[in-house]
Amino acid sequence: MPEMTLTTLNWVPDLPRGYVRDLRVRWALEEAGLPYRVASVPFTPSVPSRELDAGQLALQPYAQVPWLTDGGQTIFESGAILLYLGERSTALMPTERRARQDVITWVFAALNSVEAISLPWSIYQFAGDTEQTPGRKHLDAILKARVHYTEQVLAGREWLAGAFSIADILMADVLRLVHRFDGLADAPACRGYVEAATGRPAFAQAYSDQMAHFAKAD
Amino acid sequence: MPEMTLTTLNWVPDLPRGYVRDLRVRWALEEAGLPYRVASVPFTPSVPSRELDAGQLALQPYAQVPWLTDGGQTIFESGAILLYLGERSTALMPTERRARQDVITWVFAALNSVEAISLPWSIYQFAGDTEQTPGRKHLDAILKARVHYTEQVLAGREWLAGAFSIADILMADVLRLVHRFDGLADAPACRGYVEAATGRPAFAQAYSDQMAHFAKAD
Secondary structure, X not given: OOOEEEEEEOOOOOOOOOOOOHHHHHHHHHHHOOOEXXXXXXXXXXXXXXXXXXXXXXXXOOOOOOEEEEOOEEEEOHHHHHHHHHOOOOOOOOOOHHHHHHHHHHHXXXXXXXXXXXXXXXXXXXXXXXXXXXHHHHHHHHHHHHHHHHHHHHOOOOOOOOOOOHHHHHHHHHHHHHHHOOOXXXXXXXXXXXXXXXXXXXXXXXXXXXXXXXXXXX | XXXXXXXXXXXXXXXXXXXXXXXXXXXXXXXXXXXXXXXXXXXXXXXXXXXXXXHXXXXXXXXXXXXXXXXXXXXXXXXXXXXXXXXXXXXXXXXXXXXXXXXXXXXXXXXXXXXXXXXHHHHHHHOOOOOOXXXXXXXXXXXXXXHHHHHHHHOOOOOOOOOOOHHHHHHHHHHHHHHHOOOOOOOHHHHHHHHHHHOOHHHXXXXXXXXXXXXXXX
């Protein structure tokens, strides 16, 4: 059986190291014990948009990483890749219909109710932009609300949907970046959850593998 | 067989009418010809966060709409609901393994490569906030890049993943809001795609049903 290939960048600056999204895929693959190899494409700033070669855009139309190749099929978007892997290992997603649906629901909640707000917020944090314009006030208020609601959920359960799953890989990785910019100050359950998730051996392996991968090209 | 129940708000102000996300679910249900009924919960501003009753938060932990109830199961997040419906109708998602995976990949791309940027951008547009702070410049540049890449894809195909699918419902609905704020000025293929998607009878039905639903409570 040919191994799956995870493609990421060959190098990134220090700031995003440990946060590039191939980490989510590495983490899932490690949790599931699925063999894989890593391939690289050259680092190019994605903003402003650059014309990448057509071959790469055919594999990842938004000029991002990661993507996963399995046999002849290529899957991009970390959420789609994790769902794909979830179908291949009960360590990532249960097969029972309702339990599986709960995991899928929380996959979307992590990405679309939390990250869709925390990602732009972190863009402002990365830029060191603290100016409280009307739109920014609204963005900050929504993030605060989303963290508040996530806190209420996590105060009452260890993992989002029964056992540890791909939903937790995504939610923990999303909250980890919020925490980096001190956005979990009022959310002890979220902080505990991030600590528990990132304390798993599969995360540690994925993280050190990503750091080593980028360091190779320094 | 009990019908599915779609829950939305009983009323919203004029500005978001036609854009509340129950539209995506109505649209999918209409495309598939699946019977459903609509239920309502009272309108409450979601920011700043309010304590909703625990029963409602158990169904939608982020105090948002919509959610879908089917038998004893409740699914929230429009992306998760559409994927759930996609498994029930080939009018929404093919069953062949690779074609199905392409649809799922584009579902995530619509929500996470486009909407995760266009949503915060639209928050600024709704707030009338045009101040070009460093973070805002970065946000605008990323949106521009994401529209650019989407334009390259849509210039070469009618629908995202072969036949019309849930991925198109999501991408078209996401781009529709960008277009409302004139964000597709340089993207003729995106504009044509939105026009083709929203020209479908199922969209027209879903849209007029949502407008009528909110008008009832005026």
